[in-house]
Amino acid sequence: MVASSILAAAPAAGAPPERIVSLNMCTDELVLRLADAGRIASVTWLSQDPRNANMAETARRVPANHGLVEQVLALKPDLVIAGAYTTRATVGLLKRVGVTPREFGVPRNLAEMRAQIREMAALLGEPARGEALVAGIDARLDALAARSPARPLRAIVLRPNGFTVGRGSLVDEILTRAGLVNIAAELGIDSYGQIPLETVALSGAEVLVLNDTPDGPPSLAHEVLHHPVIERLAGRLRLVALPSRLWTCAGPSVVDAIEHLVRATEANP
Known part of the structure; x- marks a missing residue:
C-alpha cells in the first residue's frame, strides 16, 4: 500500500492542517489549546484522563x-x-510508509517552553493563538514574581522510585520561580537522578515537594513517597503534594505548579 492511498491530501501551500493527529500527551495539550477541536483527528487516550491531563474535557471531544x-x-x-x-x-x-511526523522535544526551561508553543502554533497555522498563550503565561509569571519570599526556602523534589530533579530541567526553573532553592542542583544532579532517602533527610530541606497523582493506581514506584522516613520528616518541614499533571508537560499548567508552590510556602508551617 503506498502512502498516497492511506493519507489525506496534504493541505495547500500556506493552508493550516485540517486533520491533526497527536501521539504524545504533551503535544496533545498544545494541540488542544491552539487548534479548534474540529481540526483535530485524534489525540492519545492519556489526554482524556483528568488525573494525568490538563485538557481532558476538550480531549474527550475528539477520537483517542x-x-x-x-x-x-x-x-x-x-x-x-x-x-x-x-x-x-x-x-x-x-x-x-512516507509519513514524517513532526517531533517535539522536552523543554528544559521557560524560554524553551515559549519557543515550543510558538513553533507549535506556527505549525498549526495559529500564530496569534500562540502569542496570546505566551502572553498569558508571562503575565501570570510577572504577578507571581511579586510574591517571592524575602528568604528563599531550601527544597527538594521527590518523585516515584526515589528520583529527584536537578539543574538543566524545567522543574528546576519551576522551583526557582516559586522562590525555592533546589537542593538537587546544589548536589550536582543534572536533570533526573535518584537520591537516597538518607540524603533527603540530611539535606537541610525546608520544603519537600512530592509528585502526586490524585486517585492514581497503587504502584511499587510510588511506595517511596509513603516511606516512614518521609512521614517523620513531615514534623519538621513542609510537605507539598504537587499533582503530576501540572509539571509533566510544558504549558500554562507550569504556571499553575509555580502558583501551587508559592501558596504552599506562603502559608504558615
Whole structure:
C-alpha cells in the first residue's frame, strides 16, 4: 500500500492542517489549546484522563489513539505530531510508509517552553493563538514574581522510585520561580537522578515537594513517597503534594505548579 492511498491530501501551500493527529500527551495539550477541536483527528487516550491531563474535557471531544500505526493511517491525517522520546516504533514505521511526523522535544526551561508553543502554533497555522498563550503565561509569571519570599526556602523534589530533579530541567526553573532553592542542583544532579532517602533527610530541606497523582493506581514506584522516613520528616518541614499533571508537560499548567508552590510556602508551617 503506498502512502498516497492511506493519507489525506496534504493541505495547500500556506493552508493550516485540517486533520491533526497527536501521539504524545504533551503535544496533545498544545494541540488542544491552539487548534479548534474540529481540526483535530485524534489525540492519545492519556489526554482524556483528568488525573494525568490538563485538557481532558476538550480531549474527550475528539477520537483517542493508543499510538498505533494502524490507527494513525486509518485517520488519514495531513499532520502527525509526536514526542521525541515516545512512540518510537510508530514514528519509525510511519516514516517507512512516507509519513514524517513532526517531533517535539522536552523543554528544559521557560524560554524553551515559549519557543515550543510558538513553533507549535506556527505549525498549526495559529500564530496569534500562540502569542496570546505566551502572553498569558508571562503575565501570570510577572504577578507571581511579586510574591517571592524575602528568604528563599531550601527544597527538594521527590518523585516515584526515589528520583529527584536537578539543574538543566524545567522543574528546576519551576522551583526557582516559586522562590525555592533546589537542593538537587546544589548536589550536582543534572536533570533526573535518584537520591537516597538518607540524603533527603540530611539535606537541610525546608520544603519537600512530592509528585502526586490524585486517585492514581497503587504502584511499587510510588511506595517511596509513603516511606516512614518521609512521614517523620513531615514534623519538621513542609510537605507539598504537587499533582503530576501540572509539571509533566510544558504549558500554562507550569504556571499553575509555580502558583501551587508559592501558596504552599506562603502559608504558615
